[in-house]
Amino acid sequence: MAGIHFNKTKTCALVFLFLLATSIVAQAQFAKKGLRLGAIVGTSINNFSSTFGSTAVQPNFNAFALGAGANYLSNRLILGGEFYQLNGNQSSATESIQFIGAVTTVSFGYCLLERKNTRLETSLGFGFSNNQIISQDKQNTRFQNVINNQLLLNPSLSIYQKGANNLCFGLRLIYSVGTGGESAWKYQSSELESGFKSNVNAFSFQLSIGGIVEFAKK
Numbered sequence: 326m327a328g329i330h331f332n333k334t335k336t337c338a339l340v341f342l343f344l345l346a347t348s349i350v351a352q353a354q355f356a357k358k359g360l361r362l363g364a365i366v367g368t369s370i371n372n373f374s375s376t377f378g379s380t381a382v383q384p385n386f387n388a389f390a391l392g393a394g395a396n397y398l399s400n401r402l403i404l405g406g407e408f409y410q411l412n413g414n415q416s417s418a419t420e421s422i423q424f425i426g427a428v429t430t431v432s433f434g435y436c437l438l439e440r441k442n443t444r445l446e447t448s449l450g451f452g453f454s455n456n457q458i459i460s461q462d463k464q465n466t467r468f469q470n471v472i473n474n475q476l477l478l479n480p481s482l483s484i485y486q487k488g489a490n491n492l493c494f495g496l497r498l499i500y501s502v503g504t505g506g507e508s509a510w511k512y513q514s515s516e517l518e519s520g521f522k523s524n525v526n527a528f529s530f531q532l533s534i535g536g537i538v539e540f541a542k543k
Contacts, residue, residue, distance in 0.1 A: 357398075357399075357400055357540075358398060358399050358400070358539070358540040359397075359398045359537045359538055359539045359540050360395065360396070360397055360398070360537065360538040360540070361395065361396040361397075361398060361485075361493055361535065361536075361537050361538075362393075362394075362395050362535045362536060362537075362538070363393065363394055363395075363493065363495065363533040363534055363535025363536070364392075364393050364533070364534050364535060365390065365391065365392040365393060365394055365407060365409050365531050365532070365533055366390065366391055366531070366532050366534075367389075367390040367409075367497075367529055367530050367531030367532055368387060368388065368389060368390060368529070368530055369387070369388045369389075369390050369411055369413075369426075369501075369527045369528070369529040369530075370386070370387055370388075370527055370528045370529075371386040371387075371388060371413070371424065371525060371526070371527040386413055386415065386424060387413050388411040388412055388413030388424055388426065388527075389411070389412050389413065390409045390410070390411050390529060390531060391409060391410055392407060392408050392409025392410060392428075393407065393408060393409075394406065394407030394408070394409075394533065395407070396434075398537075400436075401435055401436040401439070402434075402435060402436075403432070403433070403434035403435065403436065403446060403448060404432075404433060404434075405431070405432045405433075405434065405448065405450075406429075406430065406431045406432065407428075407429075407430055407432070407450075408427070408428070408429045408430075409427075409428055409531075410425075410426065410427050410428075411424065411425065411426035411427070411428065412424070412425055412426075418463070419462065419463050419464055420460070420461065420462055420463060421460070421461045421463065422458060422459070422460050422461075423458070423459045424456070424457070424458055425456070425457045425458075425459070426454055426455065426456045426457070426525065427454065427455045427456075428452055428453075428454045428477065428501070429452055429453050429454075430450035430451060430452030430453075430477065430479050431450065431451055431452065432448040432449060432450035432451070432479065432481070433448060433449055434446050434447060434448025434449070434481075434483075435447060435448070442486060442487040442488070443484065443485070443486055443487075444484070444485045444487075445482075445483070445484050446482070446483045446484070446485065447480075447481065447482050447483070448479075448480070448481050448483070449478065449479070449480050449481075450477070450478070450479030450480075450481065450499075451476075451477070451478065451479075452476070452477040452478075452479055452501075453474070453475070453476060453477065454474065454475050454477050454501070454503075454525055455472075455474050456472065456473045456474065456475070456525050457470065457471070457472050457473075457513070458470075458471050458472075458510065458521075469512070469519070470512065470513040470514065471510040471511060471512055471513065471519045471521060472510065472511055472512075472513045473507065473508075473509070473510045473511070473525065474507065475503040475504070475507055475524065475525055476503070476504050477501050477502065477503060477504065477525075478501070478502045478504050479499050479500070479501050479502075480499070480500055480502075481497050481498060481499040481500075482497070482498050483495055483496065483497040483498075484496050485533075487537065490536075491536050491537045491538070491539065492535075492536050493533075493534075493535055493536055493537050494532075494533065494534055495531075495532070495533035495534075496530075496531070496532060496533075497529075497530070497531040497532075497533065498528070498529070498530060499528070499529040499530075499531065500526075500527070500528055500529075501525065501526060501527045501528075501529065502524075502526055503524030503525050503526055508522045508523055508524050509521075509522050510522065510523070
């Protein structure tokens with residue numbers, strides 16, 4: 326079964342939106358303390374390490390991400406949390422696979438570099454992912470539905486740009502690592518092991534669009 330390749334068009338579109346947003350906002354400084362809120366949109370490349378049934382779940386299984394996050398800023402220290410959902414598909418004339426995921430994380434971070442309206446940040450997130458793969462044989466309409474839940478570590482590197490009226494735009498690069506040791510995927514109906522074993526390790530590229538509520542100004 327032919328896998329879906331990394332969607333360069335979507336990634337280029339996200340980069341273009343970020344560059345456009347940062348080019349039109351006015352210069353503004355970050356507050357010493359504040360609450361940063363934002364919507365999250367992006368893409369996730371899941372590195373599955375084995376095959377599911379008769380169908381090869383290829384590395385670089387691309388999934389669309391959509392969610393929201395919040396960060397408390399205290400000088401250079403950052404405490405945050407976020408939730409996002411994942412949805413990706415692979416398909417051929419005879420088979421199709423859908424990957425669905427939900428990720429919740431709490432993160433602790435630090436501002437590495439701050440220049441007026443721009444911040445370079447790093448963080449480490451601790452989270453939980455709830456994952457599902459639905460496989461369909463199109464010739465006989467046979468379905469297989471397997472699930473897997475894992476604890477995650479999410480190290481990330483981010484750059485944020487603050488604009489007029491406390492608008493804020495960010496780009497994030499994340500690598501999610503499954504740490505719970507639960508690599509076996511189970512059938513949803515019976516909770517028996519399916520024979521498919523793989524952690525949900527993934528690179529993610531995200532665009533954040535939102536604003537900042539300032540508690541104290543410089």
